[in-house]
Amino acid sequence: MxxxxxxxxxxxxxxxxxxxxxxxxxxxxxxxxxxxxxxxxxxxxxxxxxDPSKSAVAARHEEARVERDVRSQLEPAAATPAVQQPGKGLDFQKARAHREYYLAQLAEAEFHKVQGNLVERNAVSDAAYSAGRMVRDLMFGLSPQLAPELVAMTDPWEIEKHLTTAFRRVFDDAIRMSTSDLEQAMTQS
CATH class of the missing domain: 1.10.238 (Recoverin; domain 1)
Incomplete structure (x- = not known):
């Protein structure tokens, strides 16, 4: 007793x-x-x-208590030691509240991912790297293409127009290709 x-x-x-x-x-x-x-x-x-019909209410109140305990864990009290004292048992309620907090964070992240507001970081990073690499390669590829054409030109205005057209063509191609690569990378995750 x-x-x-x-x-x-x-x-x-x-x-x-x-x-x-x-x-x-x-x-x-x-x-x-x-x-x-x-x-x-x-x-x-x-x-x-x-009362068995009140089990949903009891569960809601229990959830509110857990949420309240989670908030108390986020605002450490001055009297709470940073490191648990040896010899004392683990605090089950604090561990449970800690677990529930991170499960809620995980559920929220999953929700945003399903809504399309969140994507895998590695996929976006890889797509950005590929897009940058592609633009670099396209720009460096212009020199051998344009050199023979520019040698014959003497008018600065014609040279400028020719270079602007070539740059615009390269950047338009890069936009089309990187947009499709980025969309593909985001839908793979």
Whole structure:
């Protein structure tokens, strides 16, 4: 038989003290003569007297408690030691809240990925590298193509027009090719 005060029982279950007082008024707590809560008997009584149709509400409240605990983990208190003291057991609730937080982050990232707002970084990086490499190669390929044509020209205006047309053609080709490569890379992930 484990005996706890009402506030200790509330803290153990993650409930507000007012809710434990409400349970006492409803005679859903097994109390000793001195007002202590018999833990095992109370948990058995609560399991017997719980309304199965309220399981969704209980789950929602449990989720809210986990979320509240996650926020408390994100704002470290001054009294909380940075490193766990040896000899103390692991805090299951903190570990669970930590896990739930990262599962929520993972679910949010997956949602954004499905919506098309998020893509794999490696795919975009590879596509950007390929596009840059392609533009570089196209630009360096212009020299052997244009040299014979430019040798015969003497008018600076004609040379400029010819170079501008060649550059525009290369950049237009690069845009078409890199756009299709980028779309392909994003849809592969």
């Amino acid at each position: 484990t005996l706890l005060s009402k506030s200790e029982f509330a803290a153990r279950r993650g409930w507000a003290k007012s809710y434990v007082s409400k349970l006492a008024k409803q005679e859903r707590l097994v109390l000793t003569d001195d007002g202590k809560v018999d833990l095992e008997a109370t948990e058995a009584l609560l399991a017997e007297s719980s």
